Amino acid sequence: xxxxxxxxxxxxxxxxxxxxxxxxxxxxxxxxxxxxxxxxxxxxxxxxxxxxxxxxxxxxxxxxxxxxxxxxxxxxxxxxxxxxxxxxxxxxxxxxxxxxxxxxxxxxxxxxxxxxxxxxxxxxxxxxxxxxxxxxxxxxxxxxxxxxxxxxxxxxxxxxxxxxxxxxxxxxxxxxxxxxxxxxxxxxxxxxxxxxxxxxxxxxxxxxxxxxxxxxxxxxxxxxxxxxxxxxxxxxxxxxxxxxxxxxxxxxxxxxxxxxxxxxxxxxxxxxxxxxxxxxxxxxxxxxxxxxxxxxxxxxxxxxxxxxxxxxxxxxxxxxxxxxxxxxxxxxxxxxxxxxxxxxxxxxxxxxxxxxxxxxxxxxxxxxxxxxxxxxxxxxxxxxxxxxx
Amino acid sequence: xxxxxxxxxxxxxxxxxxxxxxxxxxxxxxxxxxxxxxxxxxxxxxxxxxxxxxxxxxxxxxxxxxxxxxxxxxxxxxxxxxxxxxxxxxxxxxxxxxxxxxxxxxxxxxxxxxxxxxxxxxxxxxxxxxxxxxxxxxxxxxxxxxxxxxxxxxxxxxxxxxxxxxxxxxxxxxxxxxxxxxxxxxxxxxxxxxxxxxxxxxxxxxxxxxxxxxxxxxxxxxxxxxxxxxxxxxxxxxxxxxxxxxxxxxxxxxxxxxxxxxxxxxxxxxxxxxxxxxxxxxxxxxxxxxxxxxxxxxxxxxxxxxxxxxxxxxxxxxxxxxxxxxxxxxxxxxxxxxxxxxxxxxxxxxxxxxxxxxxxxxxxxxxxxx
Numbered sequence: 001x002x003x004x005x006x007x008x009x010x011x012x013x014x015x016x017x018x019x020x021x022x023x024x025x026x027x028x029x030x031x032x033x034x035x036x037x038x039x040x041x042x043x044x045x046x047x048x049x050x051x052x053x054x055x056x057x058x059x060x061x062x063x064x065x066x067x068x069x070x071x072x073x074x075x076x077x078x079x080x081x082x083x084x085x086x087x088x089x090x091x092x093x094x095x096x097x098x099x100x101x102x103x104x105x106x107x108x109x110x111x112x113x114x115x116x117x118x119x120x121x122x123x124x125x126x127x128x129x130x131x132x133x134x135x136x137x138x139x140x141x142x143x144x145x146x147x148x149x150x151x152x153x154x155x156x157x158x159x160x161x162x163x164x165x166x167x168x169x170x171x172x173x174x175x176x177x178x179x180x181x182x183x184x185x186x187x188x189x190x191x192x193x194x195x196x197x198x199x200x201x202x203x204x205x206x207x208x209x210x211x212x213x214x215x216x217x218x219x220x221x222x223x224x225x226x227x228x229x230x231x232x233x234x235x236x237x238x239x240x241x242x243x244x245x246x247x248x249x250x251x252x253x254x255x256x257x258x259x260x261x262x263x264x265x266x267x268x269x270x271x272x273x274x275x276x277x278x279x280x281x282x283x284x285x286x287x288x289x290x291x292x293x294x295x296x297x298x299x300x301x302x303x304x305x306x307x308x309x310x311x312x313x314x315x316x317x318x319x320x321x322x323x324x325x326x327x328x329x330x331x332x333x334x335x336x337x338x339x340x341x342x343x344x345x346x347x348x349x350x351x352x353x354x355x356x357x358x359x360x361x362x363x364x365x366x367x368x369x370x371x372x373x374x375x376x377x378x379x380x381x382x383x384x385x386x387x388x389x
Numbered sequence: 390x391x392x393x394x395x396x397x398x399x400x401x402x403x404x405x406x407x408x409x410x411x412x413x414x415x416x417x418x419x420x421x422x423x424x425x426x427x428x429x430x431x432x433x434x435x436x437x438x439x440x441x442x443x444x445x446x447x448x449x450x451x452x453x454x455x456x457x458x459x460x461x462x463x464x465x466x467x468x469x470x471x472x473x474x475x476x477x478x479x480x481x482x483x484x485x486x487x488x489x490x491x492x493x494x495x496x497x498x499x500x501x502x503x504x505x506x507x508x509x510x511x512x513x514x515x516x517x518x519x520x521x522x523x524x525x526x527x528x529x530x531x532x533x534x535x536x537x538x539x540x541x542x543x544x545x546x547x548x549x550x551x552x553x554x555x556x557x558x559x560x561x562x563x564x565x566x567x568x569x570x571x572x573x574x575x576x577x578x579x580x581x582x583x584x585x586x587x588x589x590x591x592x593x594x595x596x597x598x599x600x601x602x603x604x605x606x607x608x609x610x611x612x613x614x615x616x617x618x619x620x621x622x623x624x625x626x627x628x629x630x631x632x633x634x635x636x637x638x639x640x641x642x643x644x645x646x647x648x649x650x651x652x653x654x655x656x657x658x659x660x661x662x663x664x665x666x667x668x669x670x671x672x673x674x675x676x677x678x679x680x681x682x683x684x685x686x687x688x689x690x691x692x693x694x695x696x697x698x699x700x701x702x703x704x705x706x707x708x709x710x711x712x713x714x715x716x717x718x719x720x721x722x723x724x725x726x727x728x729x730x731x732x733x734x735x736x737x738x739x740x741x742x743x744x745x746x747x748x749x750x751x752x753x754x755x756x757x758x759x
Binding site for chain 1: 421466468470471511512514515516517
């Protein structure tokens, strides 16, 4: 039985045992439609509201400002479509997740103007670029809190200030930040914020859009008055309960300093690889990052072949967002940072989760350098370069 | 198969390659399923009259889905590797360029040479596989006497695909397996059924994978339009073999040697395309008798069963995939050029096609008809 090491937690995370335990009763013994009047409904309703409280604590907001959705993508779409109308101008960045980018592209086709601000070599947005892009009809700014591919943290508080001064809505996609770094929506100054359950050890199929009180949001789903008429649809009770528990686990983790320990493990992996492999480096080096991610380029080694080779040896990593597997274009994030296509294609994302141990890192450190070496050996380009230098 | 190896199986989502994967797995080898994503079937959809929906052909979502399900069913790891860039550069662009130069290309041979037995072999090596196995009906074996790898025709002659494999080198052949070489198509389907493969009855695809419906002219128009390139004007004159101008044509890529329909002129007796002159954009037409020739010149030679042609050699030569093969003598007349002299005149020898040389069931080699 091959030992499998999972270092692709930015794609999805395993549901932690305590999270699974918390949600399990809501499939069977404590099932119910949270809107039903009877005992079963009341139990479900209570569970949903307890979860709402937990998520509100995680984000530093009021429970009434939490809207449960089917995930991060829905939350992003709800914010972008829900806070704008035809004729509005939107400012976003070139490195957003496709859920934001494609939602914006769609609005461009239906009467909105969108400005995509660029990023520098560390994949950081310059708040001044956001300010300079403001127009009289700018309605919404959407800048992500942490990038899924590089883990780089954006200057969202500064953007929040700009948005407040300009009286423009500010949404931030915090899907890759939630549970990894503390979030305080007041400090950020955002009107809306998205998180996703399966990126923080809750199951796939549940997420949250934080909507600041007083922010007028047009719903995407019509049907019932769920979530204060912001998102119709019977609540995914087990999923929501899980997300609430995952939020509690995350908060306990921050108190214990788990995020600092995660950074230590990640740095050990990163430094270990860079020490053993030449012509490799971190994409986004020098920028603040979430503690679990390291996106490393390996010159003259094909990323796709690396991922496959490592998978065949039991190590799971990725070359970029899961959504773009098999796609011909290299990561739009890495290209936006200024990497050449070849270097973007030679980049691997390592992302840790709460379940990873020091032993996992050691095994990864044993596998990665030899895999890169083997690929480079088979690369005629590498030999040419090596001989001439 | 001597000892268990790590084998990468090129899986197209069709019965043949799926059966190969199942067979080799059952024999105890370490199998990795690979599909090469070579052409985005949605790319041309709707352009210039191209069909809107494209399913059920290589690289379509359906085929990748089928391959993935087979891999899951037989319990092997499965990956899709993307080489669309290289396919476009080494197969599609040359395909268009050849037609626009008045030749009739064979994209399947180019795909074999550059993608299936080159790029895929590289990937296989990179991920730790000793060799690549495909569902081609052909055989490969090592001949101790000659000290060379031989490519041979399969048992099922009706499915013989060796015509498209003439470009394989010794290096490539040494790391290729063709497990279906000794089986007939009905036997393969039967084996697929026995292995519980749901696609045992899936029909074969016969066309060029990136030209849905086989209308290559429409494809060329759509491809150039999509790239923002103008279709070069290759219109010119339709002339007889004695140079008399019979009419005009709208582009040399609309014709292929031996073509009878669509000429736009009539003289009372059947007319066929005899020759296409890319340089002066003339299409020469004539009666059936003008289609015959006893010789052809072929370049970019690849020899498999022999190292070189120091002396003239008697072989059977196929000038098209669907050609019986005809007795001929091969003679090397320049560094990379062979003169083929047939015993009997052959009909519609077409520049751009391949001349593939056989010594009974051994593929001696082949070259491109000039």
